[in-house]
Amino acid sequence: MYRYDDFDTAFLAERNAQFRAQVERRIAGNLTEDEFKPLRLMNGLYLQLHAYMLRVAIPYGSLDSRKMRKLADLADRWDKGYGHFTTRQNIQYNWPKLKDVPDMLDALAEVGMHAIQTSGNTIRNVTSDHFAGASADEIADPRPYAELIRQWSTDHPEFQFLPRKFKIAITGAPNDRAVVKAHDIGLRMVEKDGKPGFEVIVGGGLGRTPMVGQVIREFVPVTDLLPYLEAIVHVYNRHGRRDNKYKARIKITVHENGLDTIRAEVEEAFLRTRGEFTGVDERVMARIDSQFVTPDFVDGGAEAYDIARADPVFRSWADTNLSEHKHPDYAIVTISLKAHGKTPGDATAEQMRVMADLAETYGHDELRISHQQNVILPHVRKGHLAQVHAELMKAGLGTANIGLASDIIACPGMDYCALATARAIPVAQQIAERVEALRIEHEVGPLQIKISGCINACGHHHVGHIGILGLDRGGVETYQITLGGDATETAEIGQRTGPGFSYEEIVPAIERLMLAYLEHRADENETFLEAYRRLGAAPFKEALYGPEKTRHAA
Amino acid sequence: MPRAFSPKIVTANALLEGDVVYLTEDDRWSRHMGEAEFIEDEAHAAIRLLTAEQQGGTVVGAYLADAKAGPDGPEPVHFRESFRARGPSNYRHGKQADFA
Ligand code: SF4
Numbered sequence: 238m239y240r241y242d243d244f245d246t247a248f249l250a251e252r253n254a255q256f257r258a259q260v261e262r263r264i265a266g267n268l269t270e271d272e273f274k275p276l277r278l279m280n281g282l283y284l285q286l287h288a289y290m291l292r293v294a295i296p297y298g299s300l301d302s303r304k305m306r307k308l309a310d311l312a313d314r315w316d317k318g319y320g321h322f323t324t325r326q327n328i329q330y331n332w333p334k335l336k337d338v339p340d341m342l343d344a345l346a347e348v349g350m351h352a353i354q355t356s357g358n359t360i361r362n363v364t365s366d367h368f369a370g371a372s373a374d375e376i377a378d379p380r381p382y383a384e385l386i387r388q389w390s391t392d393h394p395e396f397q398f399l400p401r402k403f404k405i406a407i408t409g410a411p412n413d414r415a416v417v418k419a420h421d422i423g424l425r426m427v428e429k430d431g432k433p434g435f436e437v438i439v440g441g442g443l444g445r446t447p448m449v450g451q452v453i454r455e456f457v458p459v460t461d462l463l464p465y466l467e468a469i470v471h472v473y474n475r476h477g478r479r480d481n482k483y484k485a486r487i488k489i490t491v492h493e494n495g496l497d498t499i500r501a502e503v504e505e506a507f508l509r510t511r512g513e514f515t516g517v518d519e520r521v522m523a524r525i526d527s528q529f530v531t532p533d534f535v536d537g538g539a540e541a542y543d544i545a546r547a548d549p550v551f552r553s554w555a556d557t558n559l560s561e562h563k564h565p566d567y568a569i570v571t572i573s574l575k576a577h578g579k580t581p582g583d584a585t586a587e588q589m590r591v592m593a594d595l596a597e598t599y600g601h602d603e604l605r606i607s608h609q610q611n612v613i614l615p616h617v618r619k620g621h622l623a624q625v626h627a628e629l630m631k632a633g634l635g636t637a638n639i640g641l642a643s644d645i646i647a648c649p650g651m652d653y654c655a656l657a658t659a660r661a662i663p664v665a666q667q668i669a670e671r672v673e674a675l676r677i678e679h680e681v682g683p684l685q686i687k688i689s690g691c692i693n694a695c696g697h698h699h700v701g702h703i704g705i706l707g708l709d710r711g712g713v714e715t716y717q718i719t720l721g722g723d724a725t726e727t728a729e730i731g732q733r734t735g736p737g738f739s740y741e742e743i744v745p746a747i748e749r750l751m752l753a754y755l756e757h758r759a760d761e762n763e764t765f766l767e768a769y770r771r772l773g774a775a776p777f778k779e780a781l782y783g784p785e786k787t788r789h790a791a
Numbered sequence: 792m793p794r795a796f797s798p799k800i801v802t803a804n805a806l807l808e809g810d811v812v813y814l815t816e817d818d819r820w821s822r823h824m825g826e827a828e829f830i831e832d833e834a835h836a837a838i839r840l841l842t843a844e845q846q847g848g849t850v851v852g853a854y855l856a857d858a859k860a861g862p863d864g865p866e867p868v869h870f871r872e873s874f875r876a877r878g879p880s881n882y883r884h885g886k887q888a889d890f891a
Contacts, residue, residue, distance in 0.1 A: 266848040287885045288809035580881045652879035663880045
């Protein structure tokens, strides 16, 4: 894995010392909140509903056992013994005290981690395919490019005060696991004449005005990646609306000016930026590349896996939580942070240490955080899967539900977030408990339920097969349902079904949707999303609101 | 006819811990909503908010929240204030644990 260089280390130390002094001045009364707020946000520190929240970047979701243990230490020492992994592959601590935050940042810096650019109108943590470097379907590991983008965007002088925050996602595989079409810029690795490059997608985003990104350029050679990105952000910086924060994201810039106009301007800017970049990033790239070495995979040992499959509990877990690795004797393990009834994305310090140990012992010391709020061991020998599973079970991490109805994305919602209009976590907990009680999730099969506690859509509800948006309607928590969203390469924004449901009604409503699917699907092979696409919304609306006739009469 | 003024309390977050706090009649910041000053007069509410806003060295983000009178002092009207007064629903953390 990439290790930060001396520049990063020195930069971090300086930033942390600055912030320590700023916190001291704030506490001593020498800085007002108006002065302090932008400074703390630059360092990932928010003030939420009940406490401060520290958001720590996990660049492109990759970490090793040392970093994971450090995250566990922070949880134990300065928080309440747990951390929350987010859809942006970050981790959030919900209970830090202001005076402790500089110590937390220093502790993170010991392992090259930080909270810089996890807030503000900057280029945020670059997100990536959580199977990067491991999956059978990828052209190349996208993480060296993600790292290149991280270095380029960190503290970039021109891009510290963009019209609005800016999110970039990158994938090296044709199957999109990084939701690249819902980002300000999405990068999808493609090949042209045997050479790798990127399809560049621009103007995607969720939130108030959800949009699927559009292709601005079909192929950018890898050597032109940074100058091309620089050209896009430059054009956005010029045109992005600063008068209205709801219209400030690049998706609106593209929408209002038209893709062709933006494309022409980007190409023009690119002529210039390309000249400025020549040579520089090729050297840098070679250095970064040398840090992302493919582990020395060991052949053989897969027979033990076939034998272990005789155990039904192991088999069930293997069927849902394993994915195909590029090496035939290896598997990718997804560790579910979605035990039924628990908070999606939360891990205790103890669980973090177990995962760190497993990565070190069985996983070439690599871990990933997925935007689906789970943890990945990207490289596990098939011969070790039974041991890994046994250890996970002991730690309460063995839930066999990846991709199923209880593998729910939920943002913090009104249990923590100051911007929330309703709660999200308890809705997720109750849906998961309900499907567990009914024992239907394996029958229902692949189903992505995603819940956001406000229009900002951190819970990706627009791209959930079933999306749930929590709103405040006249002082009552109300949940709006969307159907048919898709977070993959065939990205789509879900459609609203109709009137919302109260907090008491929402879980039964979701249950009715699942039962309606089971009733109407063509056969067992037709997934929820496929059935929805074939049948349209009608049978699902009927399940939610009753037969159409009575609805009109009502 | 002008709309009747709905009673208010002044609330904020403590600077050091981030914890939810309420302005009391005797100018303290209490962790308990029940100890908040119950404000029934609009002009007085504005003055109390100003008082709170001048205490930026102690609290952050003071605002007026709707409240109703209860047997043990002011109670929340909106669910957001109920959650702030209690803590999150997924763990017994925050006030519900601190004052259990
Ligand atoms: S979607 Fe809204 S409630 Fe949820 S984390 Fe984002 S801002 Fe907060």
